[in-house]
Amino acid sequence: TTQVQSLERQVKSLSSAAAGLAGPLAAAFSVKAFYDAAEAYSTLTNRMKLVTDGADQLADAQKAVFAIAQGSFQPLNATAELYQRIATNQKELKLTGDGVAGVVGTISKTLAISGASAASASAALVQLGQAFASGVLRGEELNSVMEQAPALAQAIAAGMGKTVGELRTLGAAGQLTADAVVKALQAQRVAVDELFSKTNVTIGNSLTAVGNSFTQLVGKLDQASGASLAISSNFVAMSKSMDALSATSGSLNATVSAVGAAMSGIGAAGAVLLANKLGTVLYAYTSTRAAA
Numbered sequence: 001t002t003q004v005q006s007l008e009r010q011v012k013s014l015s016s017a018a019a020g021l022a023g024p025l026a027a028a029f030s031v032k033a034f035y036d037a038a039e040a041y042s043t044l045t046n047r048m049k050l051v052t053d054g055a056d057q058l059a060d061a062q063k064a065v066f067a068i069a070q071g072s073f074q075p076l077n078a079t080a081e082l083y084q085r086i087a088t089n090q091k092e093l094k095l096t097g098d099g100v101a102g103v104v105g106t107i108s109k110t111l112a113i114s115g116a117s118a119a120s121a122s123a124a125l126v127q128l129g130q131a132f133a134s135g136v137l138r139g140e141e142l143n144s145v146m147e148q149a150p151a152l153a154q155a156i157a158a159g160m161g162k163t164v165g166e167l168r169t170l171g172a173a174g175q176l177t178a179d180a181v182v183k184a185l186q187a188q189r190v191a192v193d194e195l196f197s198k199t200n201v202t203i204g205n206s207l208t209a210v211g212n213s214f215t216q217l218v219g220k221l222d223q224a225s226g227a228s229l230a231i232s233s234n235f236v237a238m239s240k241s242m243d244a245l246s247a248t249s250g251s252l253n254a255t256v257s258a259v260g261a262a263m264s265g266i267g268a269a270g271a272v273l274l275a276n277k278l279g280t281v282l283y284a285y286t287s288t289r290a291a292a
Helices: 002-028 031-050 055-072 076-088 097-114 118-134 139-148 150-159 164-172 178-187 189-197 203-225 227-247 249-291
Strands: none
Touching: 031 055, 031 076, 031 203, 055 076, 055 097, 055 203, 076 097, 076 118, 076 203, 097 118, 097 150, 097 178, 097 189, 118 139, 118 178, 118 203, 139 150, 139 164, 150 164, 150 178, 150 189, 178 189
16 A cells, blocks of 8 residues: 555665664764763763762762753763853852752753854853853953854843943953853843744754763763773873883883783773673663563
């Protein structure tokens, strides 16, 4: 029948699409990608540890940052850096944990509204984070916001009852303080949410979301398995052996042996992370799908 033939065509089309994606996906999830993801998540965790007290707060902050990044399709680590910068001064800004998350969420949504690429969004988030660290938005940081995130500039201006054109004058006068920017963004939260709800998800947005998910998955598996800790410990051991070599010429043989052992350990630890842990997860997923 016509419906059956149409279904067959759709299945073939999907098969072709899947085949076309196989190569790029394989490249994306290369060994280096696993390493980069593990490092990125470790960096994120370390940033959150600086502004939290205890395991529960750390877990809440990690969840909040991930939810913000995924909800607004923004780079995970740049979002985490901005969150950390604002949270560092949350007492001075009179913000609760939810308040910090709310401000970061509004900022992230304005980047999506601006149509910023992942690279531009990361740059704007980093520059804005530096402004919050210094306490004032001006100069290079302000230029970055106005050029790469026009919707963010508009939100700040509207929240202060000013025009975008007046922001440079306010910045030069030191009036775009962290407190003033936060209050302006809080005042524009509903307006930003309304605009964000009207935006369409782009391919770039979806790829950013996949990258964030991959970073979190690998990061959590890595921390659970302790693979990176084992690898870094082996590198430290190798470094100490090299130091010993430069200390005395008689320790050459011992150094070579220690370096060899360290490299073997590094390879083994990497194999554990990539093959064992991820293999277990994929097996569990496949079994669940089969059972369903």
